[in-house]
Amino acid sequence: MKSLLVRCPATSKLTNTGQTVEEKSWPVTKVKTQKLACTHCGQVHSWNKKDVILARPLQ
Numbered sequence: 001m002k003s004l005l006v007r008c009p010a011t012s013k014l015t016n017t018g019q020t021v022e023e024k025s026w027p028v029t030k031v032k033t034q035k036l037a038c039t040h041c042g043q044v045h046s047w048n049k050k051d052v053i054l055a056r057p058l059q
């Protein structure tokens, strides 16, 4: 499993969306635009599939 991270446009830090995906199914996964309360800048960011960075889940 991979975690879905999104880069904060204000701080350029990666924020965990709390969602996970099987890496092999990611290319065909449909993602609609979602909102994320950012822990780095305190704003709410909209994100969709093109903004996602796949990462190893945090332990």
Ligand SMILES: [Zn+2]
Pocket (backbone or CB within 6 Å): 008, 009, 010, 011, 038, 039, 040, 041, 042, 043, 045
């Ligand atoms: Zn942010």
